[in-house]
Amino acid sequence: MTKILDGIRVIDFTTGHMGTFATMLLADYGAEVIKIEDPAVGGDSLRYTYPKNEDGSAYHAYLNRGKKSICIDRHTEKGQELLKKLINTADVVCDCFVSGELEMCHLGYDEMSIVNPRIIYASQTGFGKYGPMATNSGVDLTSEALAGLMQITGYPDTGPTAHGSRMADQFGGVHLAAGICCALIAREDSGQGQVVEVASADSMLTALEDTIAAASLKGKSFHREGNGSRAIAPYDVFEVKDGIIATAISTNSQWNNFLTAMNMEYLHDDPRFANNESRGVYYYTEEGNPNGLHELLTEAFLRMTKKECNDLFSPLNIPSGPGLTVAEAYEDEQLKARNMVLEIKDKAIGPIKMMGMPIKITGVDDMDFTSAPLLGENTAEYLKTVGVDVKTMQALVSENVIRFHGGDE
Amino acid sequence: MTKILDGIRVIDFTTGHMGTFATMLLADYGAEVIKIEDPAVGGDSLRYTYPKNEDGSAYHAYLNRGKKSICIDRHTEKGQELLKKLINTADVVCDCFVSGELEMCHLGYDEMSIVNPRIIYASQTGFGKYGPMATNSGVDLTSEALAGLMQITGYPDTGPTAHGSRMADQFGGVHLAAGICCALIAREDSGQGQVVEVASADSMLTALEDTIAAASLKGKSFHREGNGSRAIAPYDVFEVKDGIIATAISTNSQWNNFLTAMNMEYLHDDPRFANNESRGVYYYTEEGNPNGLHELLTEAFLRMTKKECNDLFSPLNIPSGPGLTVAEAYEDEQLKARNMVLEIKDKAIGPIKMMGMPIKITGVDDMDFTSAPLLGENTAEYLKTVGVDVKTMQALVSENVIRFHGGDE
Numbered sequence: 001m002t003k004i005l006d007g008i009r010v011i012d013f014t015t016g017h018m019g020t021f022a023t024m025l026l027a028d029y030g031a032e033v034i035k036i037e038d039p040a041v042g043g044d045s046l047r048y049t050y051p052k053n054e055d056g057s058a059y060h061a062y063l064n065r066g067k068k069s070i071c072i073d074r075h076t077e078k079g080q081e082l083l084k085k086l087i088n089t090a091d092v093v094c095d096c097f098v099s100g101e102l103e104m105c106h107l108g109y110d111e112m113s114i115v116n117p118r119i120i121y122a123s124q125t126g127f128g129k130y131g132p133m134a135t136n137s138g139v140d141l142t143s144e145a146l147a148g149l150m151q152i153t154g155y156p157d158t159g160p161t162a163h164g165s166r167m168a169d170q171f172g173g174v175h176l177a178a179g180i181c182c183a184l185i186a187r188e189d190s191g192q193g194q195v196v197e198v199a200s201a202d203s204m205l206t207a208l209e210d211t212i213a214a215a216s217l218k219g220k221s222f223h224r225e226g227n228g229s230r231a232i233a234p235y236d237v238f239e240v241k242d243g244i245i246a247t248a249i250s251t252n253s254q255w256n257n258f259l260t261a262m263n264m265e266y267l268h269d270d271p272r273f274a275n276n277e278s279r280g281v282y283y284y285t286e287e288g289n290p291n292g293l294h295e296l297l298t299e300a301f302l303r304m305t306k307k308e309c310n311d312l313f314s315p316l317n318i319p320s321g322p323g324l325t326v327a328e329a330y331e332d333e334q335l336k337a338r339n340m341v342l343e344i345k346d347k348a349i350g351p352i353k354m355m356g357m358p359i360k361i362t363g364v365d366d367m368d369f370t371s372a373p374l375l376g377e378n379t380a381e382y383l384k385t386v387g388v389d390v391k392t393m394q395a396l397v398s399e400n401v402i403r404f405h406g407g408d409e
Numbered sequence: 410m411t412k413i414l415d416g417i418r419v420i421d422f423t424t425g426h427m428g429t430f431a432t433m434l435l436a437d438y439g440a441e442v443i444k445i446e447d448p449a450v451g452g453d454s455l456r457y458t459y460p461k462n463e464d465g466s467a468y469h470a471y472l473n474r475g476k477k478s479i480c481i482d483r484h485t486e487k488g489q490e491l492l493k494k495l496i497n498t499a500d501v502v503c504d505c506f507v508s509g510e511l512e513m514c515h516l517g518y519d520e521m522s523i524v525n526p527r528i529i530y531a532s533q534t535g536f537g538k539y540g541p542m543a544t545n546s547g548v549d550l551t552s553e554a555l556a557g558l559m560q561i562t563g564y565p566d567t568g569p570t571a572h573g574s575r576m577a578d579q580f581g582g583v584h585l586a587a588g589i590c591c592a593l594i595a596r597e598d599s600g601q602g603q604v605v606e607v608a609s610a611d612s613m614l615t616a617l618e619d620t621i622a623a624a625s626l627k628g629k630s631f632h633r634e635g636n637g638s639r640a641i642a643p644y645d646v647f648e649v650k651d652g653i654i655a656t657a658i659s660t661n662s663q664w665n666n667f668l669t670a671m672n673m674e675y676l677h678d679d680p681r682f683a684n685n686e687s688r689g690v691y692y693y694t695e696e697g698n699p700n701g702l703h704e705l706l707t708e709a710f711l712r713m714t715k716k717e718c719n720d721l722f723s724p725l726n727i728p729s730g731p732g733l734t735v736a737e738a739y740e741d742e743q744l745k746a747r748n749m750v751l752e753i754k755d756k757a758i759g760p761i762k763m764m765g766m767p768i769k770i771t772g773v774d775d776m777d778f779t780s781a782p783l784l785g786e787n788t789a790e791y792l793k794t795v796g797v798d799v800k801t802m803q804a805l806v807s808e809n810v811i812r813f814h815g816g817d818e
Binding site: 002003004005006008017027029030051052054058059061062126127129130131132133135136137139140141142143144145146148149150151152153154155158159160161162163164165166167170171172174175176177178179182183184185186188194195196197198199200202203205206207208209210211212213214215216217218220221222224227231235236238239244245246247248276310314317318319320321322324325326327328329330332333334335336337338340341343349350351352353354356358360361362379384392404 | 411413414417419426430434437438446459460461462467468470509531535537538539540541542544545546547548549550551552553554555556557558559560561562563564565567568569570571574575576578580581583585586587588590591592593594597603604605606607608611612614615616617619620621622623624625626627629630631633634635638640644645646647653655656657666706719723726727728729730731732734735736737739740741742743744745746747749750752758760761763765767768769770772773779
């Protein structure tokens with residue numbers, strides 16, 4: 001099957017979620033991603049991160065599937081020489097260091113581009129490499145916080161609400177992968193590498209949708225409003241007998257079909273609900289609006305099941321679907337049919353389930369995955385390709401500059 | 410300045426958030442994105458979408474910045490002929506239709522690839538183009554619901570919580586843009602176009618981080634747990650005097666620095682908080698754990714301000730940052746320094762603020778934007794380039810097959 005990014009070699013210094021997620025996406029599409037791990041600290045800290053058992057980490061197994069591992073101490077002069085040889089053979093260097101770390105190791109962009117002018121240097125940070133917070137440590141949560149998104153997620157009477165998973169890392173990670181692809185496209189013409197940089201805080205700001213435009217045009221301010229929307233109504237989540245259901249109705253024809261399906265024809269002639277805008281105005285029960293639409297629908301949905309909703313709404317093209325728990329999502333027939341849950345036999349911990357590939361491309365096998373690498377598994381193999389002989393390698397092992405898998409064999 | 414995707418032409422049938430967000434990203438990086446709008450319905454429905462005023466929509470102005478507009482009725486035979494001529498000159502066709510719509514217009518991938526074998530056909534849907542829900546209408550909210558994310562966002566005593574903005578559309582949109590770039594890279598070698606498909610429900614499932622791995626390895630189930638994490642503690646959001654602050658401390662050295670900065674040295678010797686794992690166990694005040702860490706920190710942070718936190722934590726490399734409101738985020742000095750808020754003079758509605766470009770690439774000007782197009786503004790210009798003369802165009806206008814801006818001039 002086609003490996004779209006076949007022939008693209010990535011030297012990967014990332015750890016943590018965002019950068020590792022970006023290079024995972026590149027590896028999924030066929031790039032040769034080579035992790036550079038530090039022997040002094042036992043390699044990537046993800047190897048020791050929860051969820052884990054005595055054999056290793058499932059977090060590491062997921063984010064590093066299909067990658068290679070070379071163990072080299074970048075802080076030593078000899079390590080830096082080896083890394084320059086590897087960078088000379090590569091297309092992309094990716095890291096997640098704050099400003100200055102690679103420069104301190106004499107591996108900054110200026111130096112790597114002398115070795116290899118075609119190299120693309122891609123880096124990710126929380127707050128970005130310039131600006132007044134450039135030296136601040138940032139993580140997923142601080143990027144979500146800075147961008148304002150927490151303050152509009154949740155309910156009026158709860159506090160600001162973070163996403164249930166690391167959304168800033170993941171959103172920023174896909175941006176970084178897209179940026180690397182853009183730079184690869186540009187290099188086809190220019191023959192030159194470039195620097196690509198993504199801050200997860202910047203990415204999360206672009207997740208604020210049309211809020212800035214609305215504030216700028218209409219002076220609108222934004223607060224936590226729960227799951228409902230007054231711009232499209234009913235665009236909301238409701239409890240049903242066996243869980244929750246999401247429904248999004250904007251056009252009048254959808255509305256009329258919906259009322260028929262719900263056996264609520266008596267609302268057809270209610271002038272409050274004559275169109276989308278008006279349904280938004282009279283959505284919540286409040287002073288001057290007894291029996292708001294939200295309340296009426298809440299009551300009606302409590303009498304139904306997820307399956308009944310689907311059977312009624314699907315043939316009528318009413319945008320709707322079940323709100324699954326995480327456990328239900330893994331078992332969902334639609335997501336299964338899309339190969340979105342897969343099992344990989346990890347070399348360290350055995351078979352483990354993980355999420356699949358969301359970009360479907362003709363000819364690309366979305367079930368063709370290999371294990372994450374063991375620490376230093378590919379050290380000897382790659383150093384040989386850049387002309388390091390066995391004797392030299394053994395000396396480097398004894399000097400703690402490099403490490404093979406399993407010690408110094 | 411460099412336009413990375415200069416020379417890439419996209420025929421863009423998208424509307425709504427996800428597909429339009431994807432082609433906006435391509436346009437931002439220099440692709441020539443040509444919207445195909447339906448004259449029978451007054452063009453893209455985003456032109457009439459809130460936030461808007463009598464002159465037009467700021468939502469449209471944002472998502473269509475830098476694009477071109479051709480008004481052609483794809484349902485007519487003559488319109489289809491014109492579209493085939495345009496597709497023959499293009500690199501990418503992008504749409505957001507459910508399965509079958511372009512095929513009904515004789516413009517399906519099979520037909521477009523006969524006209525132009527190099528064409529890349531990229532499409533986005535809510536649930537995907539195959540699987541048991543392939544014919545269901547899906548939107549952002551239904552994808553968030555299906556993927557399970559809502560059920561782990563929010564607090565134990567609130568209902569499942571949707572993101573405060575359309576996260577599924579935006580996450581899926583960046584995936585679609587990345588997929589198009591991958592296909593462009595592959596075409597350099599193969600000379601052949603491909604089909605790229607992204608469902609926002611698939612994308613959102615990949616935002617579930619390590620949950621599937623944790624369930625598969627440890628049998629862990631997931632629920633709403635507020636903003637805190639027991640895997641990294643304290644990884645949480647706290648109220649301060651003038652707002653909120655996000656703090657994420659995992660290593661013992663960060664913890665020790667943090668206690669000193671907070672004047673809480675008395676906790677140094679509390680065995681409950683000796684390491685990250687143990688801080689997670691004793692995080693919440695509950696039976697058997699009076700004065701949990703969360704409670705102690707909640708009390709301590711209430712005595713501080715955002716600025717005091719930043720001044721104390723930043724020099725110590727403690728990952729931390731303010732939790733801004735949306736309005737504060739627009740004015741934030743860090744996000745401003747990154748050019749993440751910009752103003753574009755839209756041709757219809759005048760100056761409007763919007764979010765900038767989160768992927769920073771050397772030589773790419775991240776402040777170089779032009780307005781969204783007026784409806785049909787570029788019809789005549791592009792039809793001329795594919796050999797349609799003025800007399801023929803006038804006839805097509807009178808038959809309602811095409812439309813110029815401002816009517817039939």
